[in-house]
Amino acid sequence: MKARLGIDIGGTGILAVMLDPAGQVLAKCATPSPASEGGDAMVQAVRRVSVEAIAQSGATPISAGVGAAGVIDAHGVVRVASDSFSGWQGYHLGANLQRALSMPVSIGNDVAAFVLAEQFYGAGYGHPNFFGITLGTGVGGGLVLGGRLFTGEHGAAAEIGHIPGFGERLCTCGRLGHLETLASGRSVAARYYEMTGSPLTAQQVAQAARQGDGAAQQIFQEAGEGLAQAALVVSGLLDLSAFVIGGGLARSWDLLEPVIGATLEEIPPISGHPVKILPSELGSEAVAIGAALFPAQAESVAA
DSSP states (O other): EEEEEEEEOOSEEEEEEOOOOOOOOOEEEEEEEEGGGGGGHHHHHHHHHHHHHHHHOEEEEEEEEESSEEEEEEBBBBEOOOOOOSSOTOOOOHHHHHHHHHHHHHEEEEEHHHHHHHHHSSTTTOOOOOHHHHHHSSSEEEEEETTTTEOSSOTTTTTTOOSSSSSOOOOOSSSOOTHHHHSSSSHHHHHHHHHHSSSOOHHHHHHHHHHTOOOHOOOOOOOOHHHHHHHHHHHHOOOEEEEEESSSSGGGGGHHHHHHHHHHSSSSOOTTOOOOEOOOSSGHHHEEEEEEEEHHHHHHHHH
8 A cells, every 4th residue: 555654843742644545544653852952863753753654554655744843945954943942943854854764755844734734634624715823832824825835935924923913022033022922832831830930831721721720811811812813914914714723732722712702703804704713623643644745735836
Protein backbone atom coordinates (compact mmCIF):
# COMPACT_ATOMS: atom_id res chain seq x y z
CA MET A 1 0.00 0.00 0.00
CA LYS A 2 1.11 3.52 -0.77
CA ALA A 3 0.67 6.32 1.79
CA ARG A 4 1.83 9.84 2.57
CA LEU A 5 4.06 10.66 5.54
CA GLY A 6 3.04 13.77 7.47
CA ILE A 7 5.04 15.31 10.31
CA ASP A 8 4.11 17.96 12.86
CA ILE A 9 7.10 19.72 14.47
CA GLY A 10 5.94 21.76 17.43
CA GLY A 11 7.53 23.42 20.41
CA THR A 12 6.47 20.68 22.82
CA GLY A 13 5.96 17.62 20.64
CA ILE A 14 6.67 15.95 17.30
CA LEU A 15 4.06 13.73 15.62
CA ALA A 16 4.40 11.60 12.48
CA VAL A 17 1.42 10.00 10.72
CA MET A 18 0.98 7.79 7.69
CA LEU A 19 -2.06 8.91 5.70
CA ASP A 20 -3.86 6.73 3.16
CA PRO A 21 -5.36 8.16 -0.08
CA ALA A 22 -8.77 8.58 1.63
CA GLY A 23 -7.30 10.71 4.42
CA GLN A 24 -7.36 8.00 7.09
CA VAL A 25 -4.48 7.77 9.55
CA LEU A 26 -2.93 4.31 9.20
CA ALA A 27 -0.37 4.77 11.97
CA LYS A 28 1.15 7.48 14.11
CA CYS A 29 4.08 7.99 16.47
CA ALA A 30 4.91 10.91 18.78
CA THR A 31 7.79 12.12 20.93
CA PRO A 32 8.55 15.23 23.02
CA SER A 33 10.39 17.95 21.10
CA PRO A 34 14.06 18.44 22.03
CA ALA A 35 13.48 22.12 21.23
CA SER A 36 16.25 23.35 23.53
CA GLU A 37 18.87 21.10 21.90
CA GLY A 38 19.00 22.69 18.44
CA GLY A 39 17.93 21.86 14.92
CA ASP A 40 19.98 18.68 14.47
CA ALA A 41 18.41 17.13 17.58
CA MET A 42 14.96 18.01 16.25
CA VAL A 43 15.74 16.36 12.90
CA GLN A 44 16.89 13.17 14.59
CA ALA A 45 13.70 13.08 16.66
CA VAL A 46 11.68 13.51 13.46
CA ARG A 47 13.55 10.63 11.89
CA ARG A 48 12.82 8.32 14.83
CA VAL A 49 9.06 8.93 14.88
CA SER A 50 8.87 8.76 11.08
CA VAL A 51 10.62 5.40 10.89
CA GLU A 52 8.30 4.05 13.60
CA ALA A 53 5.11 5.35 11.94
CA ILE A 54 6.16 3.88 8.58
CA ALA A 55 6.92 0.50 10.18
CA GLN A 56 3.60 0.42 12.06
CA SER A 57 1.60 1.28 8.95
CA GLY A 58 3.05 -1.45 6.76
CA ALA A 59 2.82 1.03 3.89
CA THR A 60 5.39 2.63 1.61
CA PRO A 61 5.64 6.43 1.80
CA ILE A 62 5.25 8.08 -1.61
CA SER A 63 6.00 11.53 -0.22
CA ALA A 64 6.76 13.40 2.99
CA GLY A 65 5.48 16.72 4.23
CA VAL A 66 6.37 18.68 7.35
CA GLY A 67 4.45 21.37 9.20
CA ALA A 68 6.92 23.26 11.38
CA ALA A 69 6.59 26.11 13.84
CA GLY A 70 7.93 29.41 12.54
CA VAL A 71 8.14 31.10 9.15
CA ILE A 72 9.68 28.71 6.62
CA ASP A 73 10.91 30.03 3.26
CA ALA A 74 10.70 28.32 -0.14
CA HIS A 75 14.13 26.70 0.42
CA GLY A 76 13.11 25.05 3.68
CA VAL A 77 15.04 27.50 5.86
CA VAL A 78 13.50 28.64 9.15
CA ARG A 79 13.46 32.43 8.83
CA VAL A 80 11.51 33.36 11.98
CA ALA A 81 11.17 31.30 15.16
CA SER A 82 9.87 31.86 18.66
CA ASP A 83 12.04 31.69 21.76
CA SER A 84 10.59 28.22 22.47
CA PHE A 85 13.38 26.86 20.22
CA SER A 86 17.15 27.00 20.38
CA GLY A 87 19.17 27.05 17.16
CA TRP A 88 16.03 27.08 15.03
CA GLN A 89 16.07 30.47 13.30
CA GLY A 90 18.23 30.22 10.19
CA TYR A 91 18.30 26.41 10.35
CA HIS A 92 18.27 24.58 6.98
CA LEU A 93 15.43 22.28 7.95
CA GLY A 94 14.51 21.11 4.45
CA ALA A 95 17.97 19.97 3.39
CA ASN A 96 18.68 18.25 6.71
CA LEU A 97 15.34 16.45 6.78
CA GLN A 98 15.76 15.19 3.23
CA ARG A 99 19.09 13.67 4.21
CA ALA A 100 17.68 12.17 7.41
CA LEU A 101 14.58 10.67 5.76
CA SER A 102 16.24 9.76 2.45
CA MET A 103 13.35 11.21 0.45
CA PRO A 104 12.17 14.58 -0.86
CA VAL A 105 10.38 16.62 1.80
CA SER A 106 7.88 19.47 1.35
CA ILE A 107 7.99 21.92 4.26
CA GLY A 108 5.57 24.60 5.34
CA ASN A 109 4.28 26.44 8.35
CA ASP A 110 2.44 24.28 10.89
CA VAL A 111 -0.67 26.47 10.77
CA ALA A 112 -0.82 26.18 6.99
CA ALA A 113 -0.80 22.41 7.50
CA PHE A 114 -3.59 22.69 10.08
CA VAL A 115 -5.69 24.71 7.63
CA LEU A 116 -5.17 22.23 4.78
CA ALA A 117 -6.24 19.33 6.97
CA GLU A 118 -9.38 21.10 8.14
CA GLN A 119 -10.14 22.19 4.56
CA PHE A 120 -10.12 18.67 3.13
CA TYR A 121 -11.14 16.50 6.08
CA GLY A 122 -12.40 18.71 8.93
CA ALA A 123 -14.43 21.72 9.93
CA GLY A 124 -13.40 23.76 6.87
CA TYR A 125 -14.79 21.20 4.42
CA GLY A 126 -17.33 22.87 2.16
CA HIS A 127 -16.07 26.38 2.94
CA PRO A 128 -14.14 27.76 -0.07
CA ASN A 129 -13.13 30.77 2.04
CA PHE A 130 -12.19 30.50 5.71
CA PHE A 131 -9.60 31.55 8.24
CA GLY A 132 -7.90 29.05 10.57
CA ILE A 133 -6.47 29.96 13.97
CA THR A 134 -4.35 27.70 16.15
CA LEU A 135 -4.01 28.31 19.87
CA GLY A 136 -0.91 26.46 20.96
CA THR A 137 2.34 27.59 22.55
CA GLY A 138 1.75 30.64 20.34
CA VAL A 139 -1.13 31.79 18.12
CA GLY A 140 -1.01 31.17 14.39
CA GLY A 141 -3.27 31.76 11.42
CA GLY A 142 -3.90 30.37 7.95
CA LEU A 143 -6.12 31.56 5.11
CA VAL A 144 -8.04 29.70 2.40
CA LEU A 145 -9.36 31.81 -0.47
CA GLY A 146 -11.23 30.33 -3.41
CA GLY A 147 -10.40 26.85 -2.17
CA ARG A 148 -6.64 27.45 -2.11
CA LEU A 149 -4.24 28.13 0.73
CA PHE A 150 -3.04 31.73 0.51
CA THR A 151 0.45 32.25 1.93
CA GLY A 152 1.24 35.79 0.74
CA GLU A 153 4.27 37.27 -0.99
CA HIS A 154 6.76 36.11 1.65
CA GLY A 155 5.03 33.08 3.15
CA ALA A 156 3.87 35.05 6.20
CA ALA A 157 0.21 35.70 5.34
CA ALA A 158 -2.42 35.33 8.07
CA GLU A 159 -0.02 35.74 11.02
CA ILE A 160 -2.95 36.65 13.23
CA GLY A 161 -1.05 36.00 16.45
CA HIS A 162 1.28 38.90 15.77
CA ILE A 163 -1.08 41.74 15.02
CA PRO A 164 -1.05 44.55 17.62
CA GLY A 165 -3.91 46.17 19.47
CA PHE A 166 -4.41 43.71 22.32
CA GLY A 167 -2.93 45.52 25.30
CA GLU A 168 0.65 46.31 26.21
CA ARG A 169 2.08 42.96 27.24
CA LEU A 170 5.40 41.88 25.72
CA CYS A 171 5.02 39.18 23.07
CA THR A 172 7.49 36.34 22.51
CA CYS A 173 8.53 38.05 19.27
CA GLY A 174 9.74 41.07 21.27
CA ARG A 175 6.90 43.43 20.34
CA LEU A 176 3.98 44.68 22.39
CA GLY A 177 0.26 43.98 22.48
CA HIS A 178 -0.06 41.07 20.09
CA LEU A 179 -3.02 38.65 20.18
CA GLU A 180 -0.61 35.91 21.25
CA THR A 181 -0.17 37.67 24.63
CA LEU A 182 -3.83 36.89 25.40
CA ALA A 183 -4.79 33.71 23.61
CA SER A 184 -1.84 31.30 23.58
CA GLY A 185 -1.34 28.45 26.00
CA ARG A 186 1.89 29.97 27.25
CA SER A 187 0.30 33.37 27.85
CA VAL A 188 -2.62 31.84 29.77
CA ALA A 189 -0.21 30.04 32.10
CA ALA A 190 2.06 33.10 32.44
CA ARG A 191 -0.80 35.48 33.19
CA TYR A 192 -2.24 33.17 35.83
CA TYR A 193 1.16 32.93 37.52
CA GLU A 194 1.49 36.72 37.52
CA MET A 195 -1.98 37.13 39.01
CA THR A 196 -1.87 34.37 41.63
CA GLY A 197 1.71 33.12 42.03
CA SER A 198 0.55 29.58 41.18
CA PRO A 199 2.53 27.81 38.41
CA LEU A 200 -0.28 26.03 36.55
CA THR A 201 -0.38 24.80 32.95
CA ALA A 202 -2.94 26.30 30.58
CA GLN A 203 -5.13 23.21 30.93
CA GLN A 204 -4.96 23.47 34.71
CA VAL A 205 -5.94 27.14 34.48
CA ALA A 206 -8.92 26.08 32.37
CA GLN A 207 -9.97 23.58 35.01
CA ALA A 208 -9.63 26.25 37.69
CA ALA A 209 -11.89 28.50 35.62
CA ARG A 210 -14.53 25.76 35.45
CA GLN A 211 -14.35 25.47 39.24
CA GLY A 212 -15.05 29.17 39.74
CA ASP A 213 -11.54 30.62 40.07
CA GLY A 214 -11.98 34.33 39.34
CA ALA A 215 -8.47 34.95 37.98
CA ALA A 216 -8.70 31.97 35.63
CA GLN A 217 -12.15 33.05 34.44
CA GLN A 218 -10.88 36.56 33.72
CA ILE A 219 -7.99 35.18 31.66
CA PHE A 220 -10.29 33.07 29.49
CA GLN A 221 -12.76 35.93 29.21
CA GLU A 222 -10.03 38.19 27.81
CA ALA A 223 -8.70 35.44 25.54
CA GLY A 224 -12.18 34.89 24.07
CA GLU A 225 -12.75 38.61 23.60
CA GLY A 226 -9.38 38.95 21.88
CA LEU A 227 -10.17 36.12 19.48
CA ALA A 228 -13.54 37.66 18.63
CA GLN A 229 -11.91 41.03 17.97
CA ALA A 230 -9.33 39.39 15.71
CA ALA A 231 -12.11 37.62 13.80
CA LEU A 232 -13.86 40.95 13.32
CA VAL A 233 -10.67 42.51 11.92
CA VAL A 234 -10.23 39.66 9.43
CA SER A 235 -13.90 39.68 8.53
CA GLY A 236 -13.81 43.40 7.93
CA LEU A 237 -10.76 43.16 5.66
CA LEU A 238 -11.65 40.03 3.69
CA ASP A 239 -15.43 39.65 4.14
CA LEU A 240 -15.01 36.11 5.50
CA SER A 241 -17.70 34.45 7.56
CA ALA A 242 -16.08 31.15 8.64
CA PHE A 243 -13.27 30.65 11.16
CA VAL A 244 -11.85 27.31 12.33
CA ILE A 245 -10.06 27.28 15.68
CA GLY A 246 -7.79 24.49 16.90
CA GLY A 247 -4.66 23.86 18.95
CA GLY A 248 -4.13 22.84 22.54
CA LEU A 249 -5.96 25.78 24.12
CA ALA A 250 -8.99 25.08 21.93
CA ARG A 251 -9.60 22.00 24.09
CA SER A 252 -11.09 24.57 26.47
CA TRP A 253 -13.78 25.35 23.90
CA ASP A 254 -16.44 25.32 26.61
CA LEU A 255 -14.75 28.41 28.11
CA LEU A 256 -13.82 30.23 24.90
CA GLU A 257 -16.86 29.73 22.67
CA PRO A 258 -19.46 31.48 24.88
CA VAL A 259 -17.25 34.56 25.18
CA ILE A 260 -16.45 34.64 21.46
CA GLY A 261 -20.12 34.22 20.58
CA ALA A 262 -21.31 36.90 22.99
CA THR A 263 -18.70 39.38 21.76
CA LEU A 264 -19.63 38.80 18.12
CA GLU A 265 -23.32 39.27 18.94
CA GLU A 266 -22.55 42.55 20.68
CA ILE A 267 -20.28 43.80 17.88
CA PRO A 268 -21.40 42.14 14.62
CA PRO A 269 -19.30 42.25 11.42
CA ILE A 270 -19.71 45.30 9.23
CA SER A 271 -21.05 43.07 6.44
CA GLY A 272 -24.11 42.29 8.55
CA HIS A 273 -23.59 38.56 7.97
CA PRO A 274 -22.91 36.44 11.06
CA VAL A 275 -19.46 34.97 11.62
CA LYS A 276 -19.27 31.21 12.19
CA ILE A 277 -16.65 30.15 14.71
CA LEU A 278 -16.04 26.41 14.27
CA PRO A 279 -13.90 24.15 16.47
CA SER A 280 -11.33 21.92 14.78
CA GLU A 281 -12.61 18.43 13.94
CA LEU A 282 -9.18 16.80 13.67
CA GLY A 283 -7.70 17.71 17.04
CA SER A 284 -4.05 17.01 17.74
CA GLU A 285 -3.49 15.17 14.44
CA ALA A 286 -4.53 18.10 12.22
CA VAL A 287 -1.06 19.54 11.52
CA ALA A 288 0.50 16.18 10.65
CA ILE A 289 -2.45 15.27 8.40
CA GLY A 290 -2.23 18.59 6.60
CA ALA A 291 1.55 18.32 6.25
CA ALA A 292 1.07 15.02 4.45
CA LEU A 293 -0.88 16.97 1.82
CA PHE A 294 1.90 19.53 1.16
CA PRO A 295 3.56 17.59 -1.70
CA ALA A 296 0.26 17.11 -3.54
CA GLN A 297 -0.53 20.82 -3.11
CA ALA A 298 2.86 21.76 -4.53
CA GLU A 299 2.25 19.47 -7.53
CA SER A 300 -1.17 21.02 -8.21
CA VAL A 301 0.26 24.54 -8.08
CA ALA A 302 3.08 23.58 -10.45
CA ALA A 303 0.58 22.04 -12.86
